[in-house]
Amino acid sequence: MSTDVHRPSPARYDRTPYRRVGRSGVLLPPISLGFWQNFGENRDPFTLRTIVRRAFDLGVNHFDLANNYGPPPGSAETQVGRILAQDFRDHRDELVISTKAGYRMWDGPFGDGGSRKYLLNSLDQSLDRLGLEYVDIFYHHREDPETPLEETMGALAHAVRSGKALYVGISNYSPERTRQAARILAGLGTPLLIHQPSYSMFNRHIENGLLDVVSELGVGLAAFSPLQQGLLTNRYLSGVPQSSRAAGSSSSLSEQQVQDEDYQARVRGLSQIAHDRGQSLAQLALAWALRHRQVSTALVGASSVTQLEQNIATLENLEITDEELLRIDEFAVDGTARR
Template identity: 75%
Template sequence: MSVDTYLPSLSRYEGTPYRRVGRSGLLLPPISLGLWQNFGEDCDPQSLRAIVRRAFDLGITHFDLANNYGPPPGSAEAHVGRILEQDFRHLRDQLVISTKAGHRMGPGPYGDGGSRKYLLTSLDQSLHRLGLGHVDIFYHHREDPDTPLEETMGALDQAVRSGKALYAGISNYSPERTVQAAEILADLGTPLLIHQPSYSMFNRHVEHGLLGVADDLGLGLAVFSPLQQGLLTNKYASGVPTGSRASNTGGSLTARQVHDATYQERMRGLSDIAHERGQSLAQLALAWTLRHPAVATALVGASTVRQLEQNVLTVENLGFTAEELVRIDEFAIDGTAR
């Protein structure tokens, strides 16, 4: 046997409070591994492999991707495909692999949007990169106002009927379009399983309609950016570290956001509450997003095994008192991070 043969932990399912996705039969771990910005070609393949292995050992069964994750686009799926082939061939039935299409993936008129051609072609390409016969969840990544919603949902229905996806999902849809999408899919005979929105203490838009829609329709939510790209961690407590996301010019997180006095004040207030609970700021932020029953899982990236392990410790303290929630609301202000 190779010294590098992966033998998963026999206790990996102990202590993980798996959560039901809406009114479906699918269960997901409260913390899932999101591969948005930490699995590009500039990353060390062995470090990525160690993160995925450790995630599974900690009970994380859900790995979330999209066709354009990298950079460059496609590289995250390619990395995960190699890891699955190396370590998880005999464990595929214990994994939930999701991917998406909808953002710009390639040149020309067929590499973006919500057309049937783009979505189904992209799914085939994703399956090739992943080395899989099917994904568990296939999402439309964002609304496309130029494509009839019936066409987009028809493509998701076809993906499920063809066996290339087990469940259909949407991401970044408004509450109103979510209702419309669910109705179209229901008429086609393929239920809408899950919605993937952004949600954090500093980005609370889902509380203005989407949480209620999820409850009414029986959808689960898989929330992304629960740590607001690092703003809800201790990483930026003393400024902008060299090499951090906020130090990269042109990125989605800026040094100006980190140095903003209002942000610093609110981060300190939330850090004090976290300390009183025996948690890090990141753990508090993750637990807070998971407090609503509609939230099935929080997607968290990880650049190191240590970071992943600390995030998973969140599940040891997911409860909040009414007083704590009131205090948190003093600092968890929607729009703080914009």
């Protein structure tokens, strides 16, 4: 890997319409770079470094991680930590780095869930892998019905008091549990900043209450999987590429899903709408997810600089007319391609 230090573009903030997160002072780019499945040990470090550099030059200053991102778990944080040390040591104050804990990370009774012991130990390990003194946002990654919510939220609040996180968030929480979590955190003097749910044209569950709850609470939303892990792209219109997730060992996509006749009909209909707008299907899907004022950012992975640039080009055409929304609703059906 090249040892040259990146010199960011002086124009990196000129064209990005940053969005406020709820009623906080935090601003995020509409499209943020996520590291869920694209930054493991099997990826070329030079390619990864090039993607992150280019993202920052395009105004993407929010990098989203979790303790178990890879593969293997932890490797995404390690990869990003190296890049931060090489290129962004002098730009830490410009970056919003988030990480999470909640899914299984190590063996034994304290390797997942929502206990204080697991969350705070995991945060320490994440900071070590990232080479940072603090993260900007620390999330609890999922609901844990076996741990009192007071204990979980108390751990998040402690992370802020200890200086290891600036803000806290939750992910994959129901509307009612979101309301409860926000109430507990407010009592501890640590407001809930943001909720990270999945949201896409084929996964519309947040429209059934969560959008209203976060609006009432003044909490932002970071939408993950807005492209439904590739299902909302043109990638599968002509079969299953050998390099795709559906052709591999991913547990979240299968050839059966992408060959499903209902999915194929819906994605072709959406592709035509995108074409009429002068966009790719992926760009339409991102613009659609960002249409809600509550959505502070959409988290998108990238396997190449070209893919990253195409996603960010979405910002050139975010407006969707009422007529287009009606057309989209014919095809954007919750649960499509879930089998």
